[in-house]
Every structure is written in structure tokens, then in C-alpha cells.
Amino acid sequence: DAKTTQPPSMDCAEGRAANLPCNHSTISGNEYVYWYRQIHSQGPQYIIHGLKNNETNEMASLIITEDRKSSTLILPHATLRDTAVYYCIVRKSNFGNEKLTFGTGTRLTIIP
Amino acid sequence: GAVVSQHPSRVICKSGTSVKIECRSLDFQATTMFWYRQFPKKSLMLMATSNEGSKATYEQGVEKDKFLINHASLTLSTLTVTSAHPEDSSFYICSAMLGRTPNFGAGTRLSVL
Numbered sequence: 287d288a289k290t291t292q293p294p295s296m297d298c299a300e301g302r303a304a305n306l307p308c309n310h311s312t313i314s315g316n317e318y319v320y321w322y323r324q325i326h327s328q329g330p331q332y333i334i335h336g337l338k339n340n341e342t343n344e345m346a347s348l349i350i351t352e353d354r355k356s357s358t359l360i361l362p363h364a365t366l367r368d369t370a371v372y373y374c375i376v377r378k379s380n381f382g383n384e385k386l387t388f389g390t391g392t393r394l395t396i397i398p
Numbered sequence: 399g400a401v402v403s404q405h406p407s408r409v410i411c412k413s414g415t416s417v418k419i420e421c422r423s424l425d426f427q428a429t430t431m432f433w434y435r436q437f438p439k440k441s442l443m444l445m446a447t448s449n450e451g452s453k454a455t456y457e458q459g460v461e462k463d464k465f466l467i468n469h470a471s472l473t474l475s476t477l478t479v480t481s482a483h484p485e486d487s488s489f490y491i492c493s494a495m496l497g498r499t500p501n502f503g504a505g506t507r508l509s510v511l
Contacts, residue, residue, distance in 0.1 A: 377500070
């Protein structure tokens with residue numbers, strides 16, 4: 287299973303773009319990259335996912351490098367409510383056996 | 399809105415008792431659900447994969463007799479912590495696949511006294 291590594295913590299000023307990196311150097315060709323965030327004592331909330339193309343939705347943008355060994359989640363205008371632990375997940379799908387491998391997570395703190 | 403419902407959100411029980419946690423998929427069928435455990439300030443750890451109509455698949459090191467999983471219908475999986483002890487106190491989270499996207503429940507905080 288692909289492993290992911292993330293910095294343990296990051297700070298970002300309110301209103302600025304938050305860029306959260308994730309390394310998944312052993313990812314295989316059919317594995318997707320998903321990002322979730324978790325606010326204290328709640329279940330993870332889906333943010334965005336991608337395979338090899340960059341993706342954007344109302345919450346964030348996902349930039350995946352051409353070799354797919356790393357990705358960056360971008361929150362374009364961070365607010366205090368974006369303070370959470372962000373998880374980068376590689377999703378393996380093998381004949382219906384969906385297995386999720388969680389990264390270590392980055393604790394993002396938005397500073398007023 | 400939430401697509402996966404988990405109940406209860408918090409439970410406190412005495413040592414030696416059993417606790418059942420429910421995970422329901424709302425408005426969709428989930429042949430597979432997943433159960434995770436999370437320790438304080440740690441990432442989610444997959445415990446087992448719940449398969450509708452068949453036995454659950456447990457991750458290495460997870461005691462299947464301790465953590466009983468039942469997936470009797472396409473919308474419900476249950477995790478029963480049997481003969482709970484204080485070391486079983488943790489945050490338990492379920493998830494179900496909706497299309498290509500894993501959706502997580504809100505989690506259950508179990509405290510064993």
C-alpha cells in the first residue's frame with residue numbers, strides 16, 4: 287500500500303492561501319489521492335480528490351505533480367474555520383477491495 | 399448533509415460490559431463499510447472492513463472476538479466492543495463508499511470506566 291507523509295503542523299495567516307503538501311512517492315497508477323480534514327472530535331470531512339490532473343472545487347484546489355509522487359492542497363483564502371487536521375489519503379481499489387491508507391496528517395492553524 | 403450516520407456519538411460504560419455502535423448509510427446502499435479507531439492526536443487506524451452478507455475482514459493485530467462486526471443489511475453495519483476495558487476507550491469512526499468517495503460518520507467517543 288502506498289504510504290503518505292505530511293508535515294505535522296503548519297500555520298497560515300487568515301485570508302492568505304494555505305498550501306499543504308503531501309508526499310506519496312510509492313503511489314501506483316490506479317491509486318487516487320484524496321484529501322480530508324478533521325475538526326476535533328468529529329469525523330473526517332471530504333475536501334477533494336484526483337488521479338493525475340489538477341482539480342478544483344468550491345473548497346480547495348488540488349495540484350498533483352506530473353510524476354504523481356506528491357501533491358499540494360490549496361485553500362485559497364484561509365479562514366479561522368479552516369483550522370483542522372488535514373489528511374492526505376491514497377485510495378487503492380483492487381477488485382472491489384477498497385483500502386484507505388491515511389497519512390500522518392497536518393495540523394493547520396489559521397492565525398488571525 | 400451527512401450521508402453516513404453513526405450512533406451513538408458518545409458512550410460511557412462500565413468495564414466488562416459490551417457496547418454496540420451503529421453505522422448507517424443514508425439514501426444509498428453500502429456493500430462495504432469500514433471501521434477505524436483513532437487515538438488522541440493520532441491518525442485514523444483501519445480496524446476492519448465490513449462486508450454485507452459475509453464475514454468482516456480484520457486488519458492485523460485487531461481481535462475479531464473483541465470487536466464484533468455485523469453487516470446484516472446494505473445500509474447498516476454494527477461494531478460491538480465486547481467485554482470492554484479502559485484500554486478500549488477511544489474514538490471509533492465508520493465510513494462507507496458513495497460512488498468513488500469515502501464518506502465518514504461523525505464518530506463515537508467510547509469511555510470505559
